[in-house]
Amino acid sequence: MGRRKKEPPNIHRENIALSAHKLFMSNGIECTTMNDIAKESGYSKATLYVYFQNKEEIIAFLVLKSMTKLDEYITLALENQKSTKGRYDMICQGLLEYQKQYPFYFAVALDEINIDFKNSNYLPEEEETYHVGEEINKKLQQFIQEGILANDLKPDIKILPTIMAFWGMLSGLIQISVKKEAYITQELKMSRQEFLKYGFETLYQSIAAEVRE
Amino acid sequence: MGRRKKEPPNIHRENIALSAHKLFMSNGIECTTMNDIAKESGYSKATLYVYFQNKEEIIAFLVLKSMTKLDEYITLALENQKSTKGRYDMICQGLLEYQKQYPFYFAVALDEINIDFKNSNYLPEEEETYHVGEEINKKLQQFIQEGILANDLKPDIKILPTIMAFWGMLSGLIQISVKKEAYITQELKMSRQEFLKYGFETLYQSIAAEVRE
Amino acid sequence: MGRRKKEPPNIHRENIALSAHKLFMSNGIECTTMNDIAKESGYSKATLYVYFQNKEEIIAFLVLKSMTKLDEYITLALENQKSTKGRYDMICQGLLEYQKQYPFYFAVALDEINIDFKNSNYLPEEEETYHVGEEINKKLQQFIQEGILANDLKPDIKILPTIMAFWGMLSGLIQISVKKEAYITQELKMSRQEFLKYGFETLYQSIAAEVRE
Amino acid sequence: MGRRKKEPPNIHRENIALSAHKLFMSNGIECTTMNDIAKESGYSKATLYVYFQNKEEIIAFLVLKSMTKLDEYITLALENQKSTKGRYDMICQGLLEYQKQYPFYFAVALDEINIDFKNSNYLPEEEETYHVGEEINKKLQQFIQEGILANDLKPDIKILPTIMAFWGMLSGLIQISVKKEAYITQELKMSRQEFLKYGFETLYQSIAAEVRE
DNA sequence: AATGAATGAGAGTTCATTCAT
DNA sequence: AATGAATGAACTCTCATTCAT
Structure with missing residues (x-):
């Protein structure tokens, strides 16, 4: 396999993206310049462009990473919790955690990742993000199906629209x-936590099966 | 004092803001420059600064305007519709209309209008926007109270948190x-409309009183 | 003499200039805008241009006024003090007072008032300032002459160059x-006052006649 | 790190500053824009900001340079001339030369370089200018001390105040x-030179020891 | 692979001044 | 006489990106 590079490009992408992430978190995406990222990461500004096409790709890379984390979190949540309500709660916690760790990326994901087959200028990371999203959706689909089977969720739920709406x-x-x-x-x-708990509960009731006596 | 005023200043503010709005709608707020607004409105760039302190105030003016429209819409909706569900539907329609006409301003309102009593650098428009928001909230409060009294909504709803969550x-x-x-x-x-209808219905069930037989 | 104007133009010029002076003193000449002066004086910005050709003329007006005050001060000083040293001290005090009350105008006077007969773009105020300056110089000339006659000052002083140098x-x-x-x-x-006293004294010795025993 | 550097950054700073200096000399500091400097120096406006933080730093750089030149001049003067009067004359020549070559910077130095320990927003060049100034002061101190010892200057001179006053x-x-x-x-x-000679001589007498017979 | 060096293309904002009324 | 309204012409400074090496 010939000479092995000391550090495969992935390491550099990780380094750069990590530095960018730190700066995004403290200053916001808009206010973070390529200069800042160069300084923080220790690479030269030009080198950033060796590993990423442009600033947008750094963001896309981080969006993908955050989505992957979210996928892992939800996967784990569904495995560990067996009750429908327990799973719902954990999913909400996952989203909460996601927003805490990556507060800026969901808006970007929402904005940019689209199956816009006309406009094929999307970055590879964006495509992959889409697929991770689909993975998550599949798991949520199964979660709802199992919830219905367990008589925890209303039987007449339209699964995909419900997922999207949620x-x-x-x-x-x-x-x-x-x-x-x-x-x-x-x-x-109320504290923010209490408010969120109340909101999550309220929303759950919109899909929860009514309890018969 | 001048002997005559061809057009009261409000007209100019309206002209400028309308032009800005057009450009915001097609290019986004960030990508619209004061230069663009000057060209579109037919005023010189310097004149823009006669009528608005800065770009931010143009945005704040439009946010306020949009909120006022939303208030009017909701007020009318609650007056015209008497049933709880009818009112809910109209409120949803109002929001839909709002987002159609002013897709960018809700995010701004959410971002900038806060009861941040420490930071008193807010523009007068921002303060007023806050008050219009409070007006809307009061009406929604009454709507929910009446819905509860009519046995249409769950009696144990926490009104303010519900409004905020919704x-x-x-x-x-x-x-x-x-x-x-x-x-x-x-x-x-599904069409977007169908999706939204489904979403709105689903959400309504989270606060709707359960039907007794 | 017909109808008398309620306020002769001089009053307006005084009002405007006084407001300008206040602002110049607190913010500096450069940082004071015509807008500021309009607001402070209560006239509209356009009215400023009725009474003064431009910002420069307002400054020139104030420079003239300050020079006139200095002239009055020095005149009085020379009248009241009869000893050479007493007069010198009072002149120094006059300059000190001048710089305290009009800290920015001496530099302007130095910069702009010149018998530059080629460039005839000078304002009437500038010309008059020049003449007031000449008035002062004449009085100083006499002061030195009397000082020499009284054997207080060196007899070989070149009067005009000494005045200019001083x-x-x-x-x-x-x-x-x-x-x-x-x-x-x-x-x-040292305090500023002590420093100045020392400086004034030192400088005086350069023209003081040597004391014989 | 880059493999080779065509020109060390200092060269660019020198180029830019030299161009700025030319423009400052003919149009004044205030009236010279960054655009002008860019054109004159042949760099793009953005490049100016690579080598200097802002316009202020260009000025500070030139002020420092001019002070350094003055220091060199005075150092040389004190070394070459051994008589007190000869040294004084050379120092005056040095200041004359300074004002000829850098007519605008003394005012800036006077204005901006202060031991203002509260406000630490000063540029590194400003700090260094202060130190060069102190260097000069030390040399002048020694010059006066030697002048006193040689009975050329009055023995009761207060050295530091005299330097500052001079x-x-x-x-x-x-x-x-x-x-x-x-x-x-x-x-x-008189010619300007004659006037200055007269002024310098006059001033010297304020500190010169009186000649005994 | 890595980068020092350079920049095009604006951005928002300011201000003295003018002019029709 | 007085002014409301309008603006041309600048100004400083920024930033993602490129390219020769």
Whole structure:
């Protein structure tokens, strides 16, 4: 296999992306310049362009990574929890964790990752992100199916639309809990956590099977 | 004082803001420059700064305007519809309309308008936007109270948290319906409208009183 | 004489200039805009241009006024003090007072007021300032002559060059005492006043007649 | 690290600063724009900002350079001349030369370089300028001490205050000789050089020991 | 593979001044 | 006489990206 490179390109991509991530977290994506990333990572600015086409690709790389993490989290959650409600709770926790660790990427993922077959300018990372998303969706599909079979969820649920709608609603809920934390604390007299718990519970009732006596 | 005013300043603010709005809609807020707005509105760039402190204030003006429209819409909806479900549907329609006409401003409102009493650098428009938001919230509060009294909504609803949560969830739902329209159409085999209707219905069930027989 | 104007233009010029002066003193000449002056004076920006050709003329007006004050001060000083040294001290005090009240105008006067007969773009105020300067010079000339006659000053002094040189040196001394006050206090362990007194005394010795025994 | 450097960065700083200096000399500092400097130097405007933080740093660089030159000049003067008067004359020549080559920087140095330990926003060049100034002061201190020991200067001179006062007075003298050259030529019937010679001599007498017979 | 060096193309903002009324 | 309204012309500074080596 010939001479082995001391550090395969992946290492450099990881280094750069990690530095970028740190900066994105503290200053925001917009306010982070390629210069900043170069300094933080210890590479020269030009070298950044050896490993990534442009700033957008660094973001896409991180979006993919965050989605992969989310996939792992949800996979684990579904394996470990067996009850429907327990699983739902863990999924909500997963999203919460995701937003905590990667607060900026969900919006990007939502914005950019589309099966837009006309516009084929998408980056490989974006395509892969899409696939990871599909993986997650499959697992959620199964989760709902099992929930219905267990009589925990309403039998007439349209599975795919429900998943998509819940993606939107849960992330909207988390989003508002972050942006309006001050309002929630002061006017609602709740902690953000309490608010989210209440929101998650409320939403769950929209798909939970009604309890018969 | 001048002897006559051809057009009250408000007209100019409206002209400028309208031009800005057009450009924001087609190119996005970030990508629209003051130069663009000047050209589109027919005023010189310097004149823009006669009527607005800066770009931010143009945005704040439009955010306020959009919120006011939403308030009007919701007010009308609650007046015209008497049934709880009818009102809920109209509110959803209002949000939908809002997002159609002002797709970028909700995010801004969410981002910038906060009861941040420490930082008093907020623009007057931002303060007013906050108050319009509070107006809307009051009306929604009454709506829910009446819904409970009419036995249409669960009696144990926490009103304010529910409103806040629904703001988040409904806008998240609408957001995803826009961003992922292609996916919805192709994979869920639904129109965006059908998806939204399903989402709205699902969510309603989380607060709807259970039907007794 | 017909109808009398309620306020002769001079009043307006005074009002405007006074407002400008206030702002110049607190923010500097460069940083004071015509807008600021308009607001401070209560006139509209356009009205400023009714009474002054431009910003430069406002400055020239104030420079003239400050020179006139200096003239008055020195005139009084020479009248009240009869001893040569007493007069010198009062002149120094006058310059000190001048720099305190009009810290920015001496530099301007130095810069702009020149008998530059080629360039006839000078403002009427500038011409008048020149003449006030000449008035002062005449009085100083007489002061020196009397000082020589009284055997207080060296008899071989070249009067006009001495006046000009003293203008430069005294204002340079005052200038440095202002700009380097921190340095003087910390490193020289003197107050600005003490430093100036020492400087004035030292300089006086360069023209004082040597004391015979 | 790059394999080779065509020109060390200093060369570029020198190039840029030299171009800036040329423009400052003909148009003044205020009226020279970064655009002008870019054109004159042949670099792009953006490149200017690679080598200097901002316009202020270009000025600070030139101020430092000019102070360094002055230091060199004075050092040489004190080494070559052994008599007190000869040294004084050379120092005056040095200041004259300084003002000729760098007419704008003394005012800046006076304005900006201060031991303002609270405000630590000063540029490295400004700090260094301060130190060069201190170097000069030390040499002048020694010059005066030797002058006193040689009975050429009055024994009761306060050394540091004298240095500071002379800085101010000499630069004020030179300043006025430049600004009022026309007046001096026409009204005093002297050349600028003669005027300065007279001024320098006069001032020297304020510290010169009185000649005994 | 890695980078020093360079930049095109703006961005938002400011201000003295003018002019029709 | 007085001004509301409007603006041309700058200004400093930024940043993602490229390219020769």
